[in-house]
Amino acid sequence: MIKITLPDNSVKEFDKGVTGLEIAEAISSRLAKEVLSISVNGEIRDLTRAIDTDATIKLHLWDDLEGRTTFWHSSAHLMAEAIESSFPGTKFGIGPTVDNGFYYDIDLPEGKVLSDKDLAGIEQKMLELARTKEEITRSEISKADALKLFTDKGDPYKIELITDLQDGTITTYHQGNFTDLCRGPHLPNMGFIKAIKLTSIAGAYWRGNEKNKMLTRVYGITFPKQKLLEEYLVLLEEAKKRDHRKIGKEMELFTFSAAVGLGLPLWLPKGTILREQLEKFLKKVQKKFGYEQVITPHIGDVGLYKTSGHFQKYGKDSFQPIRTPNEGEEYMLKPMNCPHHCEIFKFKPRSYKDLPVRMAEFGTVYRYEQSGELHGLTRVRSFTQDDAHIFCRPDQLKEEFLKVIDIIFIIFKALDFKDYAAQISLRDPNNKEKYIGSDENWEKAENAIIEACAEKGLKTKTELGEAAFYGPKLDFMIKDALGRSWQLGTIQVDYNLPERFGLEYIGADDKRHRPVMIHRAPFGSMERFVAVLIEHTAGKFPLWLTPDQVVILPISEKYNDYAQKVSNQLNISDIRAVIDDRNEKIGRKIRDNEMKHIPYLLIVGEKEFESNSVSVRRQGEGDQGSMSVDAFAEFIGKEVKDQLSEAYN
RNA sequence: GCCAGUGUAGCUCAGGGGUAGAGCGCUUCCUUGGUAAGGAAGAGGUCAUGAGUUCAAUUCUCAUCACCGGCUCCA
Secondary structure, X not given: OEEEEOOOOOEEEEOOOEEHHXXXXXXXXXXXXXXXXXXXXXXXXXOOOEEOOOEEXXXXXXXXXXXXXXXXXXXXXXXXXXXXXXXXXXXXXXXXXXXXXXXXXXXXXXXXXXXXXXXXXXXXXXXXXXXXXXXXXXXXXXXXXXXXXXXXXXXHHHHHHHHOOOOOOOEEEEEOOEEEEOOOOOOOEHHHOOEEEXXXXXXXXXXXXXOOOEEEEEEEEEEXXXXXXXXXXXXXXXXXXXXXXXXHHHOOOEEOOOOOOOOOOEEOHHHHHHHHHHHHHHHHHHHHOOOEEOOOOOEEEHHXXXXXXXXXXXXXXXXXXXXXXXXXXXXXXXXXXXXXXXXXXXOOOOEHHHOOEEEEEEEEEEXXXXXXXXXXXXXXXXXXXXXXXXXXXXXXXXXXXXXXXXXXXXXXXXXXXXXXXXXXXXXXXXXXHHOOOOHHXXXXXXXXXXXXXXXXXXXXXXXXXXXXXXXXXXXXXXXXXXXXXXXXXXXXXXXXXXXXXXXXXXXXXXXXXXXXXXXXXXXXXXXXXXXXXXXXXXXXXXXXXXXXXXXEEEOOHHHHHXXXXXXXXXXXXXXXXXXXXXXXXXXXXXXXXXXXXXXXXXXXXXXXXXXXXXXXXXXXXXXXXXEEHHHHHHHHHHHHHHHHHHHHO
């Protein structure tokens, strides 16, 4: 007998060799029907594998990430089986799970192309196979046998994968007519899979390397119940309605014009108000944190970027230098603000007493992103960073870093971003030539970030090889409506630029010392931040931020003059009001303006004109009764103030 | 840059080998209406661009460009 400890710490005895499925069966038959996989002493396994020793277990259902992952992983195998039967001779790459489903990278037989129209057929085939409840079996296999198996099958990608694996650790999974190299775990059988949607086809380089062959990637998602699939599809439709490109157009926030150029956003009047409010907000916060605003040109001498190292690294993939009438003179559109700020630091000798110097600029930069990368406002070729550079003494670094994290928290709080991920990006230790700067400086910088995050109790994940070429960074990532992750706030520690620019300060010892530099942008860029904000709020911005705070609706044209008077009065109190003076009935005006997400609708007619008042409607909440214009101005002013002071504190 | 898909009015979309349609929006007129769509008339399109097939192409084929979904990249 062995002892099995359940998550509630209760202990049950079973025969040696008991399986997860049998344990579930012993608890309840319903559980046995729903359970998908099992963790045995922390390792996720198949339900059908025997447990031979005392163990702590957890059964995974659909509600667990682990359960879903098992489910989708098996679904990928099911899809591969269906594809192999429909397209014999297909070679298989990898078929992992993702946040919402799974994919499989395949190499179709010569001359075959998979298109959207083929997906329904594959779905049908998968359903047919699933209905036969094919059992999934696991085999441990020697490296030699694995190589032979996939050589016979003619799967060069699998052979490449096996070559990198260690003998004795290799397993395959088999169902129906399909065998795959796989670590597992998997469902007991394919009968669990009841609803299938293959979502898209894409190209993807083998092993993520641009130089390799491009395989066909088929994405899909599956569910244990048809109803769950239907709910998912509804959710997907809802998410598409939040797309910032769609809302940006509807709310007239920004646009693009082919005549101006690809990836060059044009901010419309309402979008400009939104952006200016964000800038105003951040400037105020930064002032409190001791920042000083500066302004620098949009171009700089090529030599500046040679000094910084950016030209060598990115020069050929950038907007190319601008020539002048003078032979040999070349300027570049600035791809970042740091070199300009370094020159401002050098403007005069700096004492240790002057540090830290915190230099902020809403600096517009130009980067020639590959055409396939452009995406709404999230990936553009001209964008404005809420940039700042902190020049500090080494002993001030951690404190300054912590303060930047505080600023980011203030912003996230003001805009109700709760669901973010913090990522520490370090150097790839196996590929050091990609980076500039000494090992010693890199280690110092990396440790500073790691320590600061630990001190803030920030939950982070660490990625090797994701650092900037001049230093490690801490990024804050937020997901858009469709679950794609975007980097917003970023903080980077840099020992390199101060060295390359020869930055110095005079220490208390009257000797020259080198400052450390922090690059930081809490929004990341105004463009990307607004994009993510739109998707986060679905266009219902908080009152303090929204372009139109109030719309005044005259009952008839007779009251347009009064509406104008109210509008003027509100504008004096810094309230952004517009008038809907169209020749329409009040019901129509209410409907149209409710749909525009304007927080307050003011209805004015005979009664209001007589009493110098307004009838107030809160968006989505209906009639709120009437009040005097002064009272309303005060009321709304207070709401704005409350929203902001909540964030500051 | 690479793979697949899409491209018809300002927007959302229908149509289809014989040179175009709806709803919304826009303009004008009627109506001056009290809390989620009042009525009428009108303007607006080289059917993305270029080539090919055809008596005839917006429709079929190819190329290009743009957009969309991914991959790679992201200072």
